[in-house]
Amino acid sequence: MAKVSSEQSRRGLKARIVDRLARAVTGESLDALQQRLQDLEAEVQECRQLNIRLAEVTDLVEQLLLPMAARDEEAIAAAVEKYSRTI
Amino acid sequence: MVEQVPMDVTAVDGSGVHLSSGTDTVVDVLFDGRRIWSFWTLRDAAPEAGGLLARWPPMLKRFLDGQTRLAVVEHVSGRVVFDEEMSLGSSTKRIAVVDADGRPLGIDKSNRIATTFDTRDPEHTAPLLDSTEQVLSALHDAGVAAFPAYGTLLGAVREQDFIGHDSDVDLGYVSRHTHPLDVIRESFRLQRDLRGRGFAVDRYSAAAFKVDVVEADGGVRGLDVFGGYFLDGRLYLMGEIGTPFEQEWIFPLGTCTLAGRTLPAPARPEKLLEATYGPGWKVPDPAFHFETPRTTHRRLNGWFRGSRINRNAWDRRYSRLREIMPPEQASSLAQYALHEEGTIARLVDVGAGRGTDALWFARLGVPTLALDYSYGASNAVGRVATEEGLDLEIAWMNLHELRSVMAQGARVARMDGPPTLIANHLIDATDRVGLEALARFARMALSGGGRLYADFDALTPGEQHVPEAGWDPLVPKDVDHVAGALRATGAVIVHSTQVRQRVTSGSGEKAGADRPVSRLVAEWRK
Numbered sequence: 083m084a085k086v087s088s089e090q091s092r093r094g095l096k097a098r099i100v101d102r103l104a105r106a107v108t109g110e111s112l113d114a115l116q117q118r119l120q121d122l123e124a125e126v127q128e129c130r131q132l133n134i135r136l137a138e139v140t141d142l143v144e145q146l147l148l149p150m151a152a153r154d155e156e157a158i159a160a161a162v163e164k165y166s167r168t169i
Numbered sequence: 170m171v172e173q174v175p176m177d178v179t180a181v182d183g184s185g186v187h188l189s190s191g192t193d194t195v196v197d198v199l200f201d202g203r204r205i206w207s208f209w210t211l212r213d214a215a216p217e218a219g220g221l222l223a224r225w226p227p228m229l230k231r232f233l234d235g236q237t238r239l240a241v242v243e244h245v246s247g248r249v250v251f252d253e254e255m256s257l258g259s260s261t262k263r264i265a266v267v268d269a270d271g272r273p274l275g276i277d278k279s280n281r282i283a284t285t286f287d288t289r290d291p292e293h294t295a296p297l298l299d300s301t302e303q304v305l306s307a308l309h310d311a312g313v314a315a316f317p318a319y320g321t322l323l324g325a326v327r328e329q330d331f332i333g334h335d336s337d338v339d340l341g342y343v344s345r346h347t348h349p350l351d352v353i354r355e356s357f358r359l360q361r362d363l364r365g366r367g368f369a370v371d372r373y374s375a376a377a378f379k380v381d382v383v384e385a386d387g388g389v390r391g392l393d394v395f396g397g398y399f400l401d402g403r404l405y406l407m408g409e410i411g412t413p414f415e416q417e418w419i420f421p422l423g424t425c426t427l428a429g430r431t432l433p434a435p436a437r438p439e440k441l442l443e444a445t446y447g448p449g450w451k452v453p454d455p456a457f458h459f460e461t462p463r464t465t466h467r468r469l470n471g472w473f474r475g476s477r478i479n480r481n482a483w484d485r486r487y488s489r490l491r492e493i494m495p496p497e498q499a500s501s502l503a504q505y506a507l508h509e510e511g512t513i514a515r516l517v518d519v520g521a522g523r524g525t526d527a528l529w530f531a532r533l534g535v536p537t538l539a540l541d542y543s544y545g546a547s548n549a550v551g552r553v554a555t556e557e558g559l560d561l562e563i564a565w566m567n568l569h570e571l572r573s574v575m576a577q578g579a580r581v582a583r584m585d586g587p588p589t590l591i592a593n594h595l596i597d598a599t600d601r602v603g604l605e606a607l608a609r610f611a612r613m614a615l616s617g618g619g620r621l622y623a624d625f626d627a628l629t630p631g632e633q634h635v636p637e638a639g640w641d642p643l644v645p646k647d648v649d650h651v652a653g654a655l656r657a658t659g660a661v662i663v664h665s666t667q668v669r670q671r672v673t674s675g676s677g678e679k680a681g682a683d684r685p686v687s688r689l690v691a692e693w694r695k
Contacts, residue, residue: 130349130468130472136350137350138571141354141357141572142571162576162583166576167364168361168364169364169573169576
């Protein structure tokens with residue numbers, strides 16, 4: 083226990099010293115950079131999330147396009163029913 | 170320099186195991202000779218009164234009332250650190266950590282209370298092996314090379330058997346696709362294929378799902394299937410792996426042995442195990458926790474996750490209620506919709522929950538569709554509707570799975586009669602994406618006419634929502650924001666009012682406080 087807590091407090095102390103030094107050197111630009119990093123991370127996630135949306139639409143279109151291309155009303159209705167049942 | 174303190178247990182009581190320990194050691198806690206729980210002495214214990222305290226896992230606490238012979242044993246060396254007949258709570262009975270049917274339970278590696286393999290006989294694991302082979306074979310037929318993964322692969326390689334402290338079977342496959350979009354589409358295709366073969370499939374993410382197999386005794390067992398793929402020399406496997414990896418370590422598949430059965434395995438299973446559990450994978454660790462790097466977690470989240478917002482919490486809530494009939498009183502929203510419409514040609518309850526309103530409408534002779542994302546939430550209502558021969562269909566839709574929203578939207582649009590949609594406390598139970606999906610669904614479903622009726626907890630003017638500790642099923646919403654999101658999809662709000670004060674429930678500070686409920690009625694005119 084003593085070992086863990088002393089290691090943790092050493093790490094915490096080191097992080098605080100580094101943070102203070104960085105702030106002394108960079109001033110407010112550190113906050114701006116941290117904010118920019120957060121914004122960039124959020125934007126990267128937004129891009130990644132497009133995969134799911136696009137895959138969902140592609141999957142649906144692919145399953146429905148064939149009966150639609152054949153203008154087969156019954157097959158379209160059956161495709162819509164089957165699609166909902168099997169996801 | 171810190172002196173190495175040998176691991177020692179000083180006491181065990183209602184709060185947990187009191188101990189001292191200089192090094193992190195994994196130990197098992199045994200009740201009457203049976204392993205119930207395992208923990209790491211430093212990682213899982215907190216400083217307390219000059220020593221350490223490993224608190225009982227919350228899900229174990231309800232069992233801790235009675236007598237037991239309690240032992241704490243080092244898992245790897247087998248050294249007995251503590252072994253005493255003792256009593257917890259006030260009962261004089263033996264403590265029995267068992268389920269409702271008397272089956273022994275333990276805490277598994279994922280910190281769940283479950284029937285772990287160390288208490289199952291071969292006659293109980295044989296059906297599980299049959300199911301495993303059945304799902305592996307179905308996945309193979311569907312075009313992916315699946316194999317036991319995670320703890321199941323670890324057991325097969327290390328012990329040629331299930332791991333005692335494990336409780337489920339995990340399968341994995343590595344897609345031949347190299348773009349997450351294609352990996353997701355393949356996963357959708359696999360799900361459709363398995364559904365077509367009669368398996369129930371419940372999706373965890375866009376690349377992982379659970380396959381339910383009905384076993385010989387009628388019991389249903391869920392096998393987890395995790396998809397993966399290679400990207401730029403790294404293997405990503407749901408839900409924890411993102412590591413430099415060679416394709417030749419997976420393909421072509423080899424074999425492993427699990428409890429006497431020969432099953433497929435990655436070409437170099439030890440490489441996958443090292444990527445999963447680290448270089449120490451050969452040393453048993455019944456309390457293993459994944460420490461997935463943040464960057465891997467973010468990648469897997471961004472590519473594949475996000476479709477189960479609050480799902481687990483709703484499933485847990487309904488698991489105790491789904492076979493019990495809900496109260497028969499229809500909601501104020503349902504009564505209002507009927508009053509306003511006079512005659513309803515078709516009713517669609519979006520977020521139907523246990524199906525109270527859906528049953529009420531169906532009993533009035535209205536053809537009704539009840540949609541919810543929690544499977545089986547309205548089981549009891551479904552049974553009654555069948556018995557009474559009602560025109561009530563219960564179907565699945567998840568506002569966070571766009572394809573389900575679009576497909577159900579198209580279905581409803583094709584049904585006879587302009588539908589009336591009700592969404593009773595759905596908007597406040599979902600997030601921005603869910604609200605936009607509801608609007609999309611309504612626009613599609615109501616393309617031939619009809620209205621959406623929605624009630625939701627609303628913020629008071631100027632109020633900022635402060636989340637309570639724990640799970641908040643309903644998060645009050647800003648009325649203007651909700652109306653704006655509906656209007657953005659072409660809705661015309663034909664009615665907007667505050668209907669009543671809902672008295673909030675729960676145990677938080679706000680319990681018993683008044684909460685305004687907003688009612689919106691919208692149309693999508695062409």
